[in-house]
Each structure stands twice: as C-alpha cells, then as structure tokens.
Amino acid sequence: MNYHASKENILNGTSDCLCLPLFTDGKLCPLGSQIDKQLDNSISKLIEKFKISGDSGKTTLLPLDAKNFQRILLLGLGEQEKLSKASFRKATKSLASTVKETNIQKLALNFSNISLSDSKHSVSETVSEVVLAIEESNYAFDQFKSKKATASSLNEITFHTDNNDTEVEASIIKAQALSAGMSFTKDLGNMPGNVCTPIYLADQSEELAKSCDKLSVKVLDEEELDKLGMGAFVSVAKGSIESGKLVVLEYKGADDANEAPHILVGKGITFDTGGISLKPGPLMDEMKYDMCGAASVLGTLKAITQLDAKINLVCLLACAENMPSANASKPGDIVTTMSGITVEIMNTDAEGRLVLCDTLSYAEQFKPASVVDIATLTGACIVALGDAASAVMGNNDDVINALLAAGQEAGDKAWQLPLWDEYQEQIDSPFADIQNIGGKGAGSITAACFLSRFTKSYPWAHLDIAGTAWVSGGKNKGATGRPVPLLLNYLLSKASK
Ligand code: BES
Ligand code: MN
Numbered sequence: 017m018n019y020h021a022s023k024e025n026i027l028n029g030t031s032d033c034l035c036l037p038l039f040t041d042g043k044l045c046p047l048g049s050q051i052d053k054q055l056d057n058s059i060s061k062l063i064e065k066f067k068i069s070g071d072s073g074k075t076t077l078l079p080l081d082a083k084n085f086q087r088i089l090l091l092g093l094g095e096q097e098k099l100s101k102a103s104f105r106k107a108t109k110s111l112a113s114t115v116k117e118t119n120i121q122k123l124a125l126n127f128s129n130i131s132l133s134d135s136k137h138s139v140s141e142t143v144s145e146v147v148l149a150i151e152e153s154n155y156a157f158d159q160f161k162s163k164k165a166t167a168s169s170l171n172e173i174t175f176h177t178d179n180n181d182t183e184v185e186a187s188i189i190k191a192q193a194l195s196a197g198m199s200f201t202k203d204l205g206n207m208p209g210n211v212c213t214p215i216y217l218a219d220q221s222e223e224l225a226k227s228c229d230k231l232s233v234k235v236l237d238e239e240e241l242d243k244l245g246m247g248a249f250v251s252v253a254k255g256s257i258e259s260g261k262l263v264v265l266e267y268k269g270a271d272d273a274n275e276a277p278h279i280l281v282g283k284g285i286t287f288d289t290g291g292i293s294l295k296p297g298p299l300m301d302e303m304k305y306d307m308c309g310a311a312s313v314l315g316t317l318k319a320i321t322q323l324d325a326k327i328n329l330v331c332l333l334a335c336a337e338n339m340p341s342a343n344a345s346k347p348g349d350i351v352t353t354m355s356g357i358t359v360e361i362m363n364t365d366a367e368g369r370l371v372l373c374d375t376l377s378y379a380e381q382f383k384p385a386s387v388v389d390i391a392t393l394t395g396a397c398i399v400a401l402g403d404a405a406s407a408v409m410g411n412n413d414d415v416i417n418a419l420l421a422a423g424q425e426a427g428d429k430a431w432q433l434p435l436w437d438e439y440q441e442q443i444d445s446p447f448a449d450i451q452n453i454g455g456k457g458a459g460s461i462t463a464a465c466f467l468s469r470f471t472k473s474y475p476w477a478h479l480d481i482a483g484t485a486w487v488s489g490g491k492n493k494g495a496t497g498r499p500v501p502l503l504l505n506y507l508l509s510k511a512s513k
C-alpha cells in the first residue's frame with residue numbers, strides 16, 4: 017500500500033474516492049461542510065434524503081458527479097464530543113472492511129479537523145489508526161491454503177492535511193513499521209508447530225539480523241545451555257527431539273555503543289503439550305501460540321530496525337518444545353538453575369517459567385537498564401483480565417508505569433496485578449529451594465513470584481499475554497500481534513530522538 021501526505025486541497029486530488037467523517041446528528045466536519053458547499057450541497061441533500069446515519073462505524077458509499085471523484089464514503093464517527101481513540105479505531109476497522117469490498121483504488125481523506133477527546137496528537141493518531149486498520153484488513157495467513165485470499169483493489173491512500181504534513185508523514189512511517197512488526201508477529205504465531213520449531217525461530221532471527229547492520233545474532237543450542245548450568249531450561253527442552261535454543265539478538269542503535277541496553281525476553285515454547293502433566297485435548301492446537309512472547313519480541317525488534325531507533329536493545333528468545341517422552345521431566349524432579357536456585361518441578365505444564373528463569377539469569381551479564389519478559393504464561397491471566405489487557409507485574413515502578421502508559425497510548429492495554437510478598441510463600445518447596453507452581457489461587461501472580469526470584473539484580477517487569485496474544489477458537493482464530501504496539505511505544509519512549 018502506498019501512503020502519502022499532501023497539503024493540496026482534497027478536491028484537487030486524483031483519488032477515486034473521498035472519505036468524509038459523519039457524526040450522529042448527520043453533521044459533517046467543518047471541512048466536509050466546505051466540500052459540500054463547493055458541490056452545491058449535494059452531500060447534505062443525500063444525507064437528509066436517505067437519513068444516512070453517522071453512528072459509530074456506519075459506512076455509506078455514495079456515487080458523486082464531481083470533477084475528480086466518483087464516490088464519497090461517509091464514515092460514521094458517532095457523537096462528536098464522545099469521539100475517543102477507541103471509538104475512532106472501531107470506525108477505521110469498518111472503513112477498512114468497507115473499502116476492501118469495493119473496487120476503490122485510491123482513497124483520499126482529510127481528518128485534520130477531527131479531534132479525539134483522549135489524545136493530544138489527534139492528527140498523528142487518526143493517520144496511524146487508518147494505516148493500522150488498512151494493513152490489518154489486508155493481513156491473511158493463507159500460505160497453507162490452496163485458494164489464496166483475494167487482494168484488495170486499494171493501492172493508494174492520500175492523507176490531505178492543512179499544514180502539518182511532516183507530522184502526518186512521521187505518523188505514516190511509524191504506523192507502517194508497527195504494522196510490519198505486527199504482521200511478522202502474527203505470521204510466527206499462526207505458523208503451525210510442525211513448522212515453527214525452536215530452530216525455525218532461530219532461523220527467522222538470523223534472517224532479520226541480515227536485514228540490519230546494527231543487529232547481530234547468536235544462537236545457543238541445548239548443549240551450550242547445559243554447559244551454562246541452565247538446568248531448568250534444559251529440563252523442558254530435553255523432552256523433545258527438537259533441540260532447545262536460546263536466541264540472543266543485539267541491536268546497537270544508540271549513539272553510545274556502551275549505553276546500558278534495554279532487554280526484551282520472550283517465551284518461545286513452540287508447542288506446549290503440558291509434558292508429562294499432559295494438557296486435555298480440547299483447544300490444545302492453540303498451544304502452538306505458546307511462542308507468542310518470543311514472536312512479539314521479534315516483531316517489535318523488526319519495527320525498531322525499520323525505524324532505525326536510537327536505542328541499545330538486547331532480545332533473548334527462550335525457545336523449546338514441551339513434550340511428554342521418555343526423556344521428559346517428571347513431577348517431583350529437582351533441577352538446578354543457572355542462578356544456583358534449585359527447583360522442584362511439581363507440574364511439567366508450568367514450563368514457561370522454567371525456560372524463562374535461566375534466560376533471565378543470562379540477562380544479567382548485559383547490565384541492563386531494564387528487562388521486560390513477555391510470556392503466554394498462565395491460563396489464570398485469561399480468567400483475571402480476559403482479552404482486554406495483558407497483566408503486568410515487576411520489581412520496579414518506573415518500568416511498570418512506563419509499560420502501562422505505553423499500552424494506554426497505543427490502545428494495547430496492560431493492567432497491573434500485585435506482586436506482594438504475601439504470595440511468595442506459595443512457591444516454597446519441602447525438598448528444593450522453590451517449586452514451579454503455587455497453590456489454588458492467584459496463578460498469574462505466583463508465576464511472576466517465581467520469575468521474581470531470578471531478577472533481583474536489575475529493574476524488571478513481566479507481561480503475561482495469555483489473554484491478548486491470540487483470538488481463541490472459531491472462525492476468527494488467529495494471532496493478534498499484541499503486545500507489539502505496547503512494546504514499541506515503550507522502547508521509543510526510552511530511545512533518543
Ligand atoms: N502456556 C500455558 C498457559 C496458557 C494456557 C496460556 C492456556 C493460554 C491459554 C502455560 O505453560 C501453562 O500451561 N500454565 C499452567 C500453569 C499451571 C500448571 C500452574 C496453567 O495456566 O494452567
Ligand atoms: Mn504449560
């Protein structure tokens with residue numbers, strides 16, 4: 017898709033369809049009224065005649081006899097005063113799906129006099145939402161289908177603007193990078209477990225590194241992990257014939273190559289059967305999504321490289337397949353982690369924390385400015401927050417608050433759960449230093465308690481994305497690309513301008 021910013025009057029453009037906002041009361045925006053006047057009130061007459069609704073998300077396509085345009089697309093934005101980022105996003109989704117059903121090739125819009133009640137940067141925000149919605153509507157995971165999705169006719173969008181075309185341009189570039197990162201994350205997530213194995217994630221990381229001079233990659237295999245003393249990581253990986261991999265990606269974008277890096281750690285369980293503590297059958301196919309933490313890290317990194325962001329970033333992907341086998345760990349097994357802490361494996365299905373804990377210890381050598389791990393860690397997180405928000409917990413309020421703010425800003429929300437000391441005793445073990453599960457309650461918190469034992473030497477937060485990373489079941493099943501928007505905003509807030 018080609019996106020442009022233009023300071024030219026929208027009526028002199030060369031698009032074949034003009035998109036105008038319409039509010040609930042049938043009112044056009046100031047610019048729309050101006051255009052309407054220039055067209056002898058033909059738009060308002062049609063709105064009145066056909067009682068066209070401006071309810072949020074309603075779209076109406078009208079034929080038009082203007083010099084340059086054959087059609088007008090009225091986009092319902094609901095009540096003008098109540099227009100928020102969320103309701104605007106909803107409207108852009110129907111804009112994108114309506115356009116996709118037509119043969120429109122070039123779309124022109126000017127939303128520069130639309131203001132969103134909860135945004136200080138309405139112009140950038142509206143541009144970004146349109147780009148994201150169009151890209152999202154064109155996303156298809158059809159590489160395993162004989163019949164491919166039909167491509168949209170649309171190939172050009174021009175954002176007309178009164179004066180801030182540099183702002184519009186910057187917003188287009190950022191939204192395109194974000195979309196590219198999200199698509200990458202979705203592709204990796206949707207990829208079946210027989211293709212997307214630990215070595216596949218390592219190969220994809222190497223491909224990404226080839227595309228960027230500032231990015232280098234190193235892959236540690238199971239043998240090397242064993243030598244490093246990562247007994248917990250290896251206890252998961254050894255149950256599978258696929259070798260476990262720790263992928264280490266280093267992006268040096270800051271002016272000072274020695275500036276302390278930020279670190280993202282992703283859970284990359286390419287399939288989670290539960291191991292010997294086998295999961296029940298229904299929905300087990302969705303455990304191919306158990307590497308969405310790692311996938312969101314790679315998607316974010318892709319966006320960072322595309323934007324050439326000025327930040328030092330280390331990405332660590334903890335990749336393994338959790339299988340039951342003669343080599344698999346058993347409940348009651350005790351392993352020694354890289355940190356020296358011993359763990360009694362009470363349930364082999366609590367494997368995410370086992371691969372993450374050693375990876376979090378590995379992160380120490382980078383003397384990081386912050387560490388954020390991202391994981392589809394607990395079913396309990398879905399019970400607590402559903403798909404509205406990822407859960408965040410950690411040992412540092414600055415990191416937690418920056419993540420919460422980044423998510424709010426991106427419309428990719430996170431919500432903090434308490435990581436109080438009261439919960440820590442749930443992971444006491446009679447035979448080892450700790451065990452890998454807590455009791456009945458607060459499953460997401462006790463999982464974070466476990467991780468907290470390995471993150472004492474740096475500012476750290478954990479994102480549980482079990483409810484947000486993919487849409488479960490049914491026809492709409494698929495990876496969402498979350499929390500790439502949150503993570504990208506977070507890192508850009510740490511990058512130099
Ligand atoms: N990957 C799962 C968590 C999960 C389950 C995410 C379903 C999304 C949907 C994780 O490895 C797991 O199995 N967690 C267990 C932990 C339990 C054994 C303490 C869980 O949540 O049931
Ligand atoms: Mn599991």
Ligand code: ZN
Pocket residue numbers: 285288306365367368392393
């Ligand atoms: Zn898992």
